[in-house]
Amino acid sequence: MGGPDAAAAVWTEDGWLAYLYRPGVVLARDEHWRDVAELLGAERVGGERSQQLRGLTVLTVPIDDQTETLGHLTRVDLELGVGIATPDHIMFVTPGGCGQCCPATEPEELDGAVAPYPPITSDTGAGTGVFVSVVDTGWWPAAATDPATPWLAGVTGDPETIDLNHIHPYAGHGTFIAGVVRNQAPAAQIRVEGFLPLGGAAYESEMVIQLGEALALSPDIISLSAGCPTREELPLLSFEVFWEQRLSHQKGTILVAAAGNDSHRLPFWPAAFPWTVSVGALDADGKRADYSNYGSWVDVYALGTDLVNAFPTGTFYCHQPPNEGEKREFTGLAKWSGTSFSTPLVSGLIAARMSQHGISARIAADELLAEARVAGRRGVGPVLEPNN
Known part of the structure; x- marks a missing residue:
């Protein structure tokens, strides 16, 4: 599309x-x-x-x-x-804000970074019986059989069209996200929906139709790393209606949404809705990432900086200053940053908690958010750490 x-x-x-x-x-x-x-x-x-x-x-x-x-x-x-x-x-997969993108960086070569990062949890059964729908750019099928990314075996989705000689911006975004979910919930069933096309953008009216199609498959968790600011900071009308007409009637299913990367506290939708689980980003030192949006509408913060996961093998040319025009070569893995990636980390933690205790996504999310508030940090807010 x-x-x-x-x-x-x-x-x-x-x-x-x-x-x-x-x-x-x-x-x-x-x-x-x-x-x-x-x-x-x-x-x-x-x-x-x-x-x-x-x-x-x-x-x-x-x-x-x-x-x-x-x-x-x-x-x-x-x-x-x-x-x-x-x-x-x-x-957008790329929200507004002075040229800054979500992800907060363009994909980077590993330069010795450990893959994957965060590491895969030792609980190999985490996520058993849980279905996660990743609503994003689509799925790069080669990742499921690539020796570099064995944790993605069994993931399915709408195939993403990618020119490996000139990988377009946001290509592989959905595949990377699926990998982050799998690191926390290795046994979860994951399907990547290709609802964000080349350029990573869609009208909200189209997005809620696509979300309805994803919901028709009865996922436990929908992980959405896209959103937007709005006119007069009013809620997205389409998502208000989607909640009232569709999602609120599907007991237990939750939407986990990225808080965006504009470095401000203004609401970013749909993450700002009270019925979502909104996720901001932390740096490796546990501080709130300087690119992450923040405020009372953000439910939880999780690691979003320098994550390592699956990425198409090919050539990428940077589009954002100061690296515009720089050529980068990838061989199945990349390092990436943004609330786009703290979001699936939380989705994976919810999936793991569901299988561990035999509970719904809503109950699992509520338990984890309660723990995150107890572990909250001054100047940051509630935080969740990856499973070991």
């Missing part, structure tokens, strides 16, 4: 990316769409995909330029109420 075919950006006064959205499109709950359509002269988007949204309506609004979309939303705020209609935000 391709990435968003249209995008518009809103910037802060100090030059940071505030959020991205789909020009000419707004979202509304089913009970409000007629009022919004009448006010704005908007038209409802039909078709099979829209019917899968369950409670959410996509509307096209008349615009002569991209910024008119926001003008329409301001009018809705004033005449119908704040949050009645919202942008169709663009969710």
Whole structure:
């Protein structure tokens, strides 16, 4: 699937990316769409995909330029109420923020680093009977049979298309994440869904359809290392409806979501929802990583810096300064940093706790978060350490 075919950006006064959205499109709950359509002269988007949204309506609004979309939303705020209609935000493996990316670094060569890192837990049965859905860029099938990554045997997913002579940004992201889960839960069943295409971006309206498809397979844990900031810092309307219509009715299943890498405390969605397990990142010294978002909406922090796991064998050219244009060669493994990777570490710990005690993901997560609060560190917050 391709990435968003249209995008518009809103910037802060100090030059940071505030959020991205789909020009000419707004979202509304089913009970409000007629009022919004009448006010704005908007038209409802039909078709099979829209019917899968369950409670959410996509509307096209008349615009002569991209910024008119926001003008329409301001009018809705004033005449119908704040949050009645919202942008169709663009969710990223790469969140906004002054060129900084999630992962917080581009993939790096090992340079003697031990693989995998964190090491695989000694409890080889951890995760038995647990199904983890990784919603990400897709799955690199060669990793399942590569002698360098035996811990990925049996993982499945939507194959990711990768040019090994010129590995694109975020390629292998989902495979790396699956490896991090397996390090903590070696016996877990993992499927990597290819819902984030080249460029690692998707409209929120499309993302919740894809999450619904993942949920239809009845996973215990959904691990999502993508998200976005939003207009007026309001919750993602599509995810509010997804929770109400779908996820809240699937008892025990949880969504573990990355807190993002913008180095600030502003909410990053969907991690900021109270029904998710939101994960920030720690450095190797146990301090909060300087790239990690933080604040009272972050549930827990876990190691996210310099993790080592599976990566496609091939050539990668850096896209981010100060290394832009640098050539890097990989042979099945890479070192990577970001809340993208602290998130599956926590997902793996939840899976391990589930199998250890025969409990649901929700109960396992609650137990681990309670322990994380007891182990909390000044200046950081609740923390979880990898299993040994």
